[in-house]
Amino acid sequence: MNRVKPRTLSGFMELLPEDQMKMERMMQILRETYALFAFTPLDTPVIEAAEVLLAKGGGETEKQIYRFEKGDSDLALRFDLTVPLAKYVAAHYAELAFPFRRYQIGKVYRGERAQRGRFREFYQADIDVIGDGKLDIANEAEIPAIIYTAFSRLGLKRFKIKVNNRKLLNGFYAMNGMSEKSQDIMRTVDKLDKVGEVKVKQMLVDELSMIPSKAENVLDFMAICGSNAEILERLECYRGMDETFDCGLDELRAVTEHLSAFGVPEENFSVDLTIARGLDYYTGTVYETELTDYPEIGSVCSGGRYDNLAEYYTDRQLPGVGISIGLTRLFYVLQEQKLLSDEVMTAPCDVLVIPMTENRAPAIAAATAMRAAGLRCQLYAEQRKFKVKMSYADKIGTPFTVLLGEDELAEGVLTVKNMETGEQRKLKDEEAAAWIWETVRRRNAEAPIRE
């Protein structure tokens, strides 16, 4: 037979079972956290009409998209979860209650140039709150609490949720008469981390033809730092010069004000005037999340407030706020940095039942009893040598085995072996399940990330 080489396309993540279990655990934590904050799960198609997905059109999107024809239909694979959400909300407007809070964890597709750590198929884990006409600032204030809860449950401690406000920035540029250049300025200022203040000032003057004093104004503003309270106090100095600025400052205060009521520690949160988010649809609060020890990774959870989710589909004003975690990339980075915990349960079973007699009925009954006790249980049914059986148990990493031979049958017990410690006990079904659960419960509670 003419065989085809079994390969997976480059840019497509395909994990081995142990890593997949870790990924599943991360997804499960995100699902649970998003649900805890009362987001409802949605699942939209991967394929949409190209016309619908590209309603906004233009730019990089069009180049990267997977687009093809089937019959008469011009189809495309979704490249994010926001456009399908906009379509969904516009299409089902009458049947939804607003504010509408949804989460979606799903694969999206971008035909980018393949390179290490870049994926063409990747998971996004998004939440959005959509208002009908208006949406209270309290929704923006809640977002850091959600990020904090999600990341803490994943096992991270050393991360910082950075918050800024687009109105504050736009207002600042307006009061300095730089509104038209604001996009260019933001793009230049974005390089502060990389090239430093002196170089940025020079770029502002040389490339954007700003007079040096104005460039200094910008750099002074961006340099405002300190505790959240200190930053807000220094920002108060600018109050009264521009309405948009004042509104942005009020919003920033509102977002920081209730942090402790939301249970977010100050150390995991900071106002940061240098972040802006590239996308031009953000209009208020913007968020980025940085792993403190890995700033080079960039933001691992970003988003912001927008005023008009579905303008390409409906004339209804649907403001919202949302964040997105690029889950596949995050997982890849955690793998690379060896931050995935080995304590997480990655075996396919909690206990492997190994029959040692010809008659399988007692082993089957034991496995059925383990499952009735809620344990993930595998019956090793192959007729192989004892050594092969035990080597299989090692290979799949089962935390426990149950041996069932003539002796055990005669005594009416199971020989249960803790594979990690080597300890063996002869126990009845319920005792066995209880003993196994001690370890399994501990392992199941392990966070998937270990800093």
Next chain:
Amino acid sequence: MNRVKPRTLSGFMELLPEDQMKMERMMQILRETYALFAFTPLDTPVIEAAEVLLAKGGGETEKQIYRFEKGDSDLALRFDLTVPLAKYVAAHYAELAFPFRRYQIGKVYRGERAQRGRFREFYQADIDVIGDGKLDIANEAEIPAIIYTAFSRLGLKRFKIKVNNRKLLNGFYAMNGMSEKSQDIMRTVDKLDKVGEVKVKQMLVDELSMIPSKAENVLDFMAICGSNAEILERLECYRGMDETFDCGLDELRAVTEHLSAFGVPEENFSVDLTIARGLDYYTGTVYETELTDYPEIGSVCSGGRYDNLAEYYTDRQLPGVGISIGLTRLFYVLQEQKLLSDEVMTAPCDVLVIPMTENRAPAIAAATAMRAAGLRCQLYAEQRKFKVKMSYADKIGTPFTVLLGEDELAEGVLTVKNMETGEQRKLKDEEAAAWIWETVRRRNAEAPIRE
């Protein structure tokens, strides 16, 4: 602005939030059940190289597949989860432990003619056990236990797992000298339910040129029924005439033998000689599952034993056994038949906290406390009239609301309202959580299907 009509392609299921919650519950039950039987989750790409997906080639598959080019690559969307599994096992053979047990719940794509109840994007929920070289019959015997557990947990009682064996059928045809015609005969016999015995006999004689006595042999064989023990006893009469038949009979005995040890009630299981499964790669036990009151739906969970999973990718012999649930179609049918339970929790939250004061801090703290107690909690942050707030609570179907006004703040309590009974209680945080949990725990345990 030129607006695009927000539409979802026909043949693509997109659910409203309440139905989506029911679907999620079904998926969660399948994930848990598959895990309980020690299947490890896998997640393979939706897109594969066309060459890889179509290695087997030919037939309907090629016509229905979504295939397209991107750059120089000839790509296709997976049309089932079996081919990607074959690729995965062949590609990662050295890193896997055999028997390898995996489950995958994922979307697959078939560009079929659109019609009611037919989907172009649909979920399959598959399990497979793959052996290396050989695989014990006990694995085939375990499958009915998995189907039984999954369906019972979904809430179904009136279903029948039907089992047959391809070796038994092939052996029977061989002993009657009908081996070449066996495919045609099986296809004709498959119509027994629809057109009846007389018509089938006529077709066997007229269309397949069988002599009447042989046609009667076939019909007599297919008519064997009774309890499992009775059927097996009648099959014993054919023993000794064909080796393949005898082997099939032994396998069928082995599969039925341990049902009670596996916890499968006899009423949910039957040997049925008329089922064969169309696919030619099945070589041993075959399974179908019928909803007793809805036979017209056809099988909702099918599969079987095969001898060579990955022959198009590797020369290793990888026998296996697997089943698949067409989840999207099953969900659609359950919806149509009004079999989805309304008792399942479909609200986005367990409790909606409604602040009645200007200062939101106490409401935020109350919501944080509810979440700390594990309850899915939403803070209603919009500044609207009381009536609007309560109508929102009704619309999202939250089982509880918490009202927090000046009185409550003064007394240090929350007013908690059970939205179903109308009962209101003034409680402290922990008491409130405990009271809410009583209802939530009950609702969360509800099965998604109600017969």
